[in-house]
Amino acid sequence: MPPGSRAPALVQALRYVRAPLGLLIELQRRHGDVFTMRFPFWGELVYVADPVLVKRLFTGSTQLADGGPACISCHAIAGAGSLGGGQVGPDLTAAYEKYGGAAGVGPMLAALPFPTMTPIYSDHPLTAQEQANLAAFLESTTGKSPAGDSPWVLVGVGAGVAAAFLLLAFAIWPRRRLSVRRGIAPTPTLTRRR
Numbered sequence: 335m336p337p338g339s340r341a342p343a344l345v346q347a348l349r350y351v352r353a354p355l356g357l358l359i360e361l362q363r364r365h366g367d368v369f370t371m372r373f374p375f376w377g378e379l380v381y382v383a384d385p386v387l388v389k390r391l392f393t394g395s396t397q398l399a400d401g402g403p404a405c406i407s408c409h410a411i412a413g414a415g416s417l418g419g420g421q422v423g424p425d426l427t428a429a430y431e432k433y434g435g436a437a438g439v440g441p442m443l444a445a446l447p448f449p450t451m452t453p454i455y456s457d458h459p460l461t462a463q464e465q466a467n468l469a470a471f472l473e474s475t476t477g478k479s480p481a482g483d484s485p486w487v488l489v490g491v492g493a494g495v496a497a498a499f500l501l502l503a504f505a506i507w508p509r510r511r512l513s514v515r516r517g518i519a520p521t522p523t524l525t526r527r528r
């Protein structure tokens with residue numbers, strides 16, 4: 335069994351019920367990404383907070399259990415991929431510190447009290463485990479520099495796509511214009527009948 339708290343099963347269960355995320359974060363900090371929890375009746379549970387799995391939750395490679403949209407569709411964050419993430423919401427690289435570390439990020443992820451996000455996630459809440467994993471991911475980017483250059487990557491991709499369409503348009507346009515003129519030309523039939 336991986337390492338874990340030696341506290342009695344009942345104590346761990348009560349702490350989990352009161353503040354699941356706080357307990358998970360504390361156990362992860364003390365025992366590493368894989369640890370054991372003990373509960374009455376259920377026995378021992380091995381909890382895995384693998385950084386790769388954790389990142390997949392943010393980027394949407396692993397879907398959120400209750401069907402909420404992936405955070406990356408609106409948020410950039412350091413190390414989330416070459417395109418960095420959406421620009422609808424703020425960059426979350428420093429969010430862990432901004433919201434007060436383990437003590438503050440837990441309640442924040444449980445409530446997601448942001449005007450744009452509340453209506454979206456109130457019907458699709460994050461599970462306690464997703465909250466813990468996302469908190470771990472937010473913590474992992476603390477101190478890194480934000481994914482600031484991502485808009486320029488997007489601009490580059492946009493410019494490339496625009497150039498491709500322009501070339502396509504040049505290739506197609508001349509032929510189109512000719513065929514349209516030919517179609518319009520025979521209209522003098524009307525004047526002849528008058």
Ligand code: HEC
Pocket residue numbers: 403404405406407408409422423424425426429432448449450451454460468
């Ligand atoms: C539909 C777009 C959208 C999605 C999806 C989304 N957010 Fe947000 N988020 C926002 C916007 C916009 C804000 C800025 C505040 C506002 O207008 O609500 C925000 C604010 C935040 C903030 C506060 C940032 C700060 O600097 O104060 C955090 C933290 C956050 N979101 C985390 C998340 C997490 C974690 C997820 C995934 C579970 C997520 N968001 C998914 C749009 C989104």
